[in-house]
Amino acid sequence: MASTADNAAREEVRQAGLSADGPVPRLLTLLRTAEETHLDIAEAQRIAAEGGLAIGRAEIGDLMEAMVAHGLLGRVPTAGGVLLYDTIAHPHSHMLDEATATMVDLDVTPETLSAIVTRAIAEQPGRVEVLLRIRAPEKARDGPTKRGRPRRGA
Template sequence: MRASDAYDLRACLRSAGMRATRPRLALAALIFEAGHRHLTAEGLHREAAHTGTRLPLATVYNTLHRLTEAGLLQRIVVDARRSYFDTNTTPHYHFFDEDHGRLVDIPAEAVELSRLPEAPAGTEVESVDVIIRVRRTG
């Protein structure tokens, strides 16, 4: 979502149950004004520092997690050490470039899942994550 499309960052934060403090507004602007993208908490923390917004890394993590819980971001767990946050919350999958640590969107219609196992008793499938890991050849 883009602020240039009249997206109200204050409303965004309120919908996530967050007060629209100056640091959170600065983070929301960095997250949403650039369009669809994949970001890490550490990368967002560096971006904020480059714009003069100094805040603890914990604030960045808390903000990202609250926005994810509110459905405004999608969390992509690449491995036990790395999580990315995706501003594209529509159903889709990802390539993960192992050489550069970068996610690339794959449209949902480009992947065909023909069969899933039956979910354990008392549960239902909430979503399916597909991450295709790639490396440069040669």
């Protein structure tokens, strides 16, 4: 018998435009109930296996990319080659502490975010690096959007 979380995930997957008959709803439930919200593919595969889903690494990667494309998961920009997924799909900021390898969600107001950055720079001069990511406009569900070339010096 499916849990309430599985049923909710099945409906969310269906509304996002993916098939709710395969492993995606269960995988989504397992990922969203995991202790950590920022996961690479290896960690997602471990969580899936512990939850009874025997899925290979490549298929896990494909399923997670499909969930990102349909707004069910987010992706965190990283400097390395490892893809890092976020089970909190809506746009929000992050803080990475390299000394402890800890990624923290900063789902706060712009004013609070500004205060956090200002304080971090003041308390740790020369150690704070800020990556400002400006997201592309969301694509319409019924078709691709046209993208122009970036302007130099803009």
